[in-house]
Amino acid sequence: MKRLLFILVGLMATTLVSQNTVTLQECYELTSVNYPLAKQITLLKAQNHLEQEVVSTARLPQLSFDAQATYQSDVIEVPIPNASLDPINKDQYRATVSVNQLIYNGGATNAILEVKSSQLETKQKQVEVQLYQLKQKINQLYFSILLAQETELLLDAKQTLLNSKLNEVTSGISNGVLLPASDKVLRVELLKISQQQKGLQSNKATLVNSLSRIIGQPLDAASTFLNTLIDTEFTSQLNRPELDLFQLKKAEIESNEDLIAIxxxxxxxxxxxGGYGNPGLNMLDNSFQAFYIVGVKLNWNVFDWNSNKKEREAIAIHKDILDTETEIFNLDTATKLNQQYNEIAKFEEFITSDLEIINLRKEVLKSADAQLKNGVITSSAYFTELTHLYEDEHNLIKHKIHLQLAKANYNVIKGH
Structure with missing residues (x-):
């Protein structure tokens, strides 16, 4: 059922990717299905099934065949005078078939099967943990792509505005209102923008290719990566798969304890x-005979030099170590959450001041635009103010993307 759900999720996400729109959640889901490590979940289950079948054979009758031919340097002699007994042959032959059936072993077979089941759950959860840890890498790539995408849009807007101003300046030069070289600054900046656009496109293509390899789906650099708002709940409650892994490891240790106890x-x-040989069970009969033996056998290791007790003590220490690992993980995670919370608060403050700065820059640019039209300032002075506005708008974009990244990382750290 779980595998079917993965397949359905993969098909849905693939359909959405093929429509040239990509979301962060889709990248998470595709990675959990397509990343090579995800295949280990199924492989581990198949491996464990075979191991359990091997263990279960202990309940079945064990059949063995044995054959031997020997020559002895001496044999038993009957010290009875004038006895009419033939001496035992020095060459002897025997073939036997034996069947052993386990009747009782204290539940050891069931205990071993339980250990195998616990090991499977632990290994599968370890794979899930490793897949989950890829989310922060996906976050970094995804929001880097978003930043390149938003910066490209801002450059396009700046390019459009400069082209418009270039037409105005060219017209002003033709009418003698502006100096003949007034358009040169704008043309130079348009060339620089073209270079920046090419650099952004190359950088974005590299990032998209890296993300495509992780999610296991082809992505087009022309795809639109959606900048959806990320909801974040600032709580101390963790829902990380690592915590489940610690519990499964503890359950595995307890199943090993049960096995050691029995x-x-x-x-x-x-x-x-059953067998056939010469001699048979009657050693004094020098002929080939059929024979059989049936019975029960009890084996009990009464004294093991306290090795069983020491194994249980070692496992108890292992449980204590696991408890300390869990505590360390919780402390480290709380520290990382606090760091991300501070990052979120920092970028929220930056965005508030960015908006104020941009409003002021727009007023300054509006004044510079009027002065340029009237020939009061040069196009170089106008472009200086335009560059300031562009830089501040770019800072706003960066801070918004970084805020989204900080929120996404916060959710991943918390286990949202």
Missing amino acids: QNSPKLLGFAT
Whole structure:
């Protein structure tokens, strides 16, 4: 069922990507399905199934075949005078088939199967943790692409405005209102913008290619990466897969404890052996005979020099180590959450001041525009004010993208 859900999610996300729109959530979902590491979840399950089948064979009858031919330098002699007994042959032959059936082993087989199940859950969760940790890398790539995309739009707007101003300046030169060289500054800046656009396109293509490799889907550099607002709940409650992994590791340790506790339990087996040989069970009969033996066998390791007790003590220490690892993880995660919270607050303040600065810059540019039309200032002076506005608008874009990145990272750290 889980695999089917992954497939459906992959198909839905692939459809959306093919429509030239990409979202951050789609990238997360595609990575969980297409990243090579995700294949290990299915492989681990198949491997564990085979291992459990091997363990389960302990419940089935164990069949063995044995054959031997020997020559002895000496044999048993019957010390009875005038006895009419033939001496035992020095060459002897025997072939046997034995069947052993486990009757009771203290539940060791079930305990081993439980350990195998716990190991599977732990290994699969480890894969999920590694896939989850890719989210921050996806965040970095995705929002870097967004920044390149938004910067490109801002450059396009600046280019359009400069082209418009170039037409006005050219007209002013023709009418003798502006100096003949007034258009040169604008033409130079238009060439620079063209260079910047090409650099942005190249950088974006590299980022898109890197993201495409992670999510396992082809992406077009011309695709639109949606800048959807990210909701963040500032709570201390964590929902990280690492916490589930710690619990599964503890469950695995406990299942090993149960196995160790019954390792020294008595084992009862039933057995039957049938054979054909010379001699048979009657050593005094020098002829080939068929024979059989049936019975039960009890094995109990009464004293093991406290090795079982020491194994349990070692496992108890392992549980303590796991508890400290969990505590360290919680402390580190709380620190990272606090850092991201401060980043969010910082960029929110930056954005507020950016908006004030941009409003003031627009007023200054509006005045410079009127002065340029009247020939009061040069196009170089006008462009200086336009550049200031562009830089501040670019800062606003960067701060908004960084704010979204900080929120996305906060959610990933928290396990949202």
